[in-house]
Structure formats: structure tokens, C-alpha cells
Amino acid sequence: MALIRICGLTAKHVIEALKSVFARQGTPKELFMDNMPFANPELRKFAQEWGFKVMTSSPTYPQSHGQSERAVQTIKQGLRKAAEGGHDNQLMLRSYRNTPLAGLPYSPTQLLICRRLRNQLPWSDRALEPQVPVDVRRLLVQQQQRAKHFYDRGAKELMLLLLGDSIRVQRNKTWEPVVITAKHQTPRSYVITTPEGHVYWRKRKHLRSMDEAPSPDATPPEEFQQEETISLQEFFTTETQQHAPTHCTSPHSRRSSHISKRPERFKDYVMIDD
Numbered sequence: 001m002a003l004i005r006i007c008g009l010t011a012k013h014v015i016e017a018l019k020s021v022f023a024r025q026g027t028p029k030e031l032f033m034d035n036m037p038f039a040n041p042e043l044r045k046f047a048q049e050w051g052f053k054v055m056t057s058s059p060t061y062p063q064s065h066g067q068s069e070r071a072v073q074t075i076k077q078g079l080r081k082a083a084e085g086g087h088d089n090q091l092m093l094r095s096y097r098n099t100p101l102a103g104l105p106y107s108p109t110q111l112l113i114c115r116r117l118r119n120q121l122p123w124s125d126r127a128l129e130p131q132v133p134v135d136v137r138r139l140l141v142q143q144q145q146r147a148k149h150f151y152d153r154g155a156k157e158l159m160l161l162l163l164g165d166s167i168r169v170q171r172n173k174t175w176e177p178v179v180i181t182a183k184h185q186t187p188r189s190y191v192i193t194t195p196e197g198h199v200y201w202r203k204r205k206h207l208r209s210m211d212e213a214p215s216p217d218a219t220p221p222e223e224f225q226q227e228e229t230i231s232l233q234e235f236f237t238t239e240t241q242q243h244a245p246t247h248c249t250s251p252h253s254r255r256s257s258h259i260s261k262r263p264e265r266f267k268d269y270v271m272i273d274d
Helices: 011-025 041-050 062-085 089-097 108-113 136-152 222-242
Strands: 030-033 053-056 166-171 174-183 189-193 199-203 207-209
Touching (some): 011 041, 041 053, 062 089, 089 108
Parallel strands (some): 030 053
Antiparallel strands (some): 166 174, 174 189, 189 199
């Protein structure tokens, strides 16, 4: 993990920071980033010149960018702890890079340069020798499958949407009507168009199908209407007969049947009602 201080979030500052990382570690095939403020023409031009593909996270869905969000949270916590203890930030970063990852027997440094970093702890020369990590992909897949298993217990599969479907999209806590115009390249994502002509990309989670109202000229046949009316009449007639109130001829007392009894402390007195 690289931690670089930049003076701003403009495309120029971000590109300079990325160049310094790529110069040390090489150019990646794909770069996954947020939509704002990183998805802009300057960054895409830089990606084309340096030969990598830009992948953006799903809009209004931070969970799709959870790995980066978690990394930022971890670094912020480490910097805060280092400041509280009066330690150097670079020592904190070295400790993080030299610590095995959760679910893996290897640290980030071992995955990147195939060896451990020497620090103040006593290390043998053999422990610091380069060693290629083994079965990393298999262990990662097992960890991801385990996380998927527990996540799917509280999730359900949503209905697929088709091209041209009239649906509603969640925007500012309200649901607005839109139309699906294309299927996005990312999983469970669609390209939608608003009545004003604006085009958006949204996850299936933020889309809701709606039942279209029948057109005025789409009236059912007369026979179907008659059968429907008859069946409804029979249903209500049967329900009325089954739930008709039963008349009782015996009179009901309107007074309470509870028996009043004089308290024991008044047994030696004569009680007179007013």
C-alpha cells in the first residue's frame, strides 16, 4: 500500500501521484477508482497514454468499492494511533506492510516483492530470504466464498430487467420513473434514461419495477366480464350466508353478573345505600 500526500484532488495532482507509483511498481492493467472526482477526460487520456484501463465503482453504491474504502479507514486509524503515541508515520506503514493479511499467511510486502521487510525485531537471515508465495489465489477464493456464503444468507435474487422496461429509480429518497436503455458491463447494472433525456448508470438495487396501468381501450370480452360478475356475486352471497349473525331469543342482562361482597372490616356495621 502506497501513501502519498497530494496538494489537491484535481486531475493534475492525481495524475502526478499515479505516475510516481507506476514508476516504482509498474503500470497496472486495470485501475479501479471512484466516479468523482477521478472519472474525467484528463484521467482517461492519461490511462490511454500509459496503457491501462479505468474501472469505476457503481454510483451511489459504496459497497462496490469496499476494499478501497476499508484500506482508507485502516490507514486513517493507523495514522491516528501513531500520532497519539508519538510514533513516525513511516514506521506505522512499515508495520502494516509487514503484517500478514487476514485469512492469508502472507503480508502485503511478501505478496508484492516476495520477502519480508527488516525492522527492529530480531530476524534470522533465512527468514528474510526471498520466497514466492504459494496458493495465494486459492486461499483468496476460499476467503471470498466464505464471505459470500454469510452475505447471501440475508440477500435475495432480484428479478432481471429487460430493455425498454418502464421502472423507477431511487433518487434523493424518492422513486422517479425511468426507462432501461441498455445493460451495463458491470454485474447487475443497467443504463437508464429519464423523461428529460438524462442518462445514468445504476445498480439493480436502486431500480424497482412497476406495473403499467392498462390502456383505456384494452377492455376484457363480455363473456369474461359476465363470468367475473357471477363469480363475485356467488362469492359474496356465500360469504354473507356463512357470516350472517345468529339471532338469540334469550334476553341478555345488561347488568354485571359480578357478585358484590361486603368487606370483612364492615361486618359489625349496618350499611345503608344513599
